[in-house]
Amino acid sequence: MAEYKIILFGQDGVGKSSTVIQLINSHFPFYDYDPTIEDNYRRQLIVEKEICIIDVLDTSTVYETEETREKMIGEAQGFIIMYSIENEQSFLKVDHYLQSISKFKKxxxxxxxxxxxxxxxxxxxxxxxxxxxxxxxxxxxxxxKYLEISAKSTESVMGMYNTIIRQTSSCFPNLKKKYTKKKWYKVFDNFKK
Incomplete structure (x- = not known):
């Protein structure tokens, strides 16, 4: 089973946390929540008939420093950069994230x-x-790649996460093999004890 580490970047208020809540709970958050908290979320999905785990880091610009951004980017395999179609500042911020990824991602x-x-x-x-x-x-x-979504639509949001998983999988074809092999060795080690 492959595990994909994805970072979700974007200016505060563009709907990043709403898409993560859709991913985890399959509904749009119509309740009050604190969207400025940075956190990791994991979910098992089936993409192209393969079971995988997606590990999403929902970022916040409130606590972000260059050092933390460098570490996050270095550990991630795929990136979603989100903006709101009604907010020009959020669109202009996309270039900032693209530059950071280019600078810090080996x-x-x-x-x-x-x-x-x-x-x-x-x-x-x-x-x-x-x-x-x-x-x-x-x-x-x-x-x-480019995609337009509504965070209110579960289908739209799941399409977004499926797209980044397919894109990441095609860039890292050995990811699945490495993860599976590592897991099997751990299982056999446990039987020996």
Missing amino acids: RETNEIPILIVANKIDLENDQRVISTEKGEQLASKSNS
């Missing part, structure tokens, strides 16, 4: 799995300030 493959996500597509068109074309252009320029 290239283990030719491609770094990055998914740029435009959230809040459920809002009225007159609230949209970032066009689909601008998002697609940024993704193309940075050799990233």
